[in-house]
Amino acid sequence: MTRSRTSKKASSPAASSAAPDPALPDPHAAGAAAYAQADAQGELFQLIAPDGTVTHPELLPDPATRLALYRQMRRVRHFDERAWVLYRTGRMGVFPPYGGMEASQVGTAAALTPQDWLFPTYRDTGAALAYGLPIPQTLAYWRTSPHGWAMPQNLKILPFYIPIATQYPHAVGAALAEARQGTRNVAMAFIGDGGSSEGDFHEALNFAGALNASCVFILQNNGWAISVPTRAQTKATNLSRRADGYGIPGVRVDGNDVLATWHVTREAVERARRGEGPTLIETVTYRIKPHTLADDPSRYRTDADNAGWDAKDPVTRLRAHLLAGGHLTEEEDAQLTREIEAEFEAALAEADAFPEPTPAEILDHVFAEPTPQLARQRAQILAEEGA
């Protein structure tokens, strides 16, 4: 695995030390200062600094890839911003925003092909969009229309996972099944810092290591599990280190640097394709927004907690880099804005046209063949509610 030049972490399980780790700084503990300190420790892999300057020129992807990642981040940011407005005007259900985490979601999910599996959680709408889930269906899910659950036939994506951490073992099984069927397709699953406390997280990492499953485990450490900060979640706040316990590589990356998340994920995907097993990638980012649009973060965190994170915004960071390097002009950027807006509004119109489900649809798709019990219950609904 490529790591930052000064990383003190073992680069392979065999090299990992059994001695207890010295206490590492928690990048979320006190905002920017700790983040800078963590950087100085060489703990976060990064290609471009928050101001857009390049720290690893030799690792930059080609300009077309950088532009593609930028366009995708702008696209998923637009969805997140419009979701707020739609929610406030009653045109969207409760929505967990991911704005500020675009690099963590786009740089990772964009490394997949449609033949690869994606297991997103409710926080990962951005990853789902970057992977290829159409906007109308994505809107339908968050508006609780059945059209949001019927995943496209040409993708291997599952509806957003609600029960925390349960998706990780599924990714192991999907990866194993692909290998058994002779493909080189991989499975990527997302989780958060809170989810990494769940038992399923540990069982999945252990299974994936023991069975050499072609998995890429993304752990988005965004500092908060609703109201609980990562430092209260665990004493071991460097979550990537957990990989060592399962004999698999763990990487810690600046989750607000899309070029870094892309680079690290591409490597992990390629390793998995070669049959070299799973990787755990911790993307260190921040949940600037509330847990959901119904949440009030002022009850549990202060401006001091959030300090410095706006300056590390993933979208403005890459934009500055592209403008400075001559890969993007202000006019092209304005044109991109117009394209993204047009795409979204067209998708919204399409989503608006999805019909509401009929009462009896709640009993559809339980079994391939309805049981006699379900058939009777269906007749009851039709009699009482109408078709």
Added chain:
Amino acid sequence: MTATVTALRTMTMVAAINDALALALERDPAVHIFGEDVGVMGGVFRATDGLQARFGAARVFDTPLAEAGIVGMGIGMGLAGLKPVAEIQFAGFLYPALDQVLSHLGRYRHRTRSRYHLPMVVRAPYGGGVHTPEQHADSPEAILAHTPGVKVVIPSTPRDAKGLLLAAIEDPDPVFFFEAIKLYRSVKEEVPEGHYTIPLGQARVVTQGDDVTVITYGGMVEVAQKAAAAAQAHGIGVEVIDLRTLVPLDTETLLASVQKTGRAVIVTEAPRTGGFHSEISAVIAEEAIEFLRAPVVRVTGFDAPYPPFTSVEDVYRPHPVRVARAIRQVMNY
């Protein structure tokens, strides 16, 4: 019964299960068997004996010791086109996996509007009567029957076990397959060789009678049969119904019998409150109350954990005398 049957062979239930698993592996390359100790060792009850040697470690394999991981991984395998057949070593150790079962196993077809479905089987030995160590004798079938989207199958004979297990593996939806530990080796029966299935959702009339219907399944069927034989000696005609599957439930067969006899005794070894026996009682109350000549009686375990104390185990687990007492009770009402 659908069959391509050539001959009969006398088998125990565990041998019939092993036979069904081997046939499934042979017939469908998508079938994969996994769990704790199922590979090299062939399972703690030898249900998977010889399968890894015959079909290879890719098809029949040991997993780490983690039930949520086993079921969760199986779900992923099912999503990606395989037919996972997972073994949970004892039904009493299913509980770590219940999150995966309740949150996902029964929901996938529904929440993806049939874009995905899970043709998965989870096998687990269940029940008491053989003095297993503590926490090895639970009967959690009602938890699964209460979970939408999951089928529940509990055979009581070698012949049924083989045909129902093949049907479960071929079913496009998730099936829990509970195997009564007590019956693994205690019952032998002539079992058809080769492939056949017994459709899920069809109860079996074990003995015919006109006076009392005894409704049961799995490990309690032989207990009910003994009680029925004793009652028969006193001139009471007992119809024993083996449900075979709780989901789907064959209400037609059990209601037809209750309508004929006017009396119902339901026998399980599960805790009393909220058990599947209560569901059967409710179905009879809703559908056949005007035929009843006596209250519906449940003979069950108690609202206490299954006792680990060998000398009093039979107090908890219904035995033929208790069932016979219930038969007399409804006859004398």
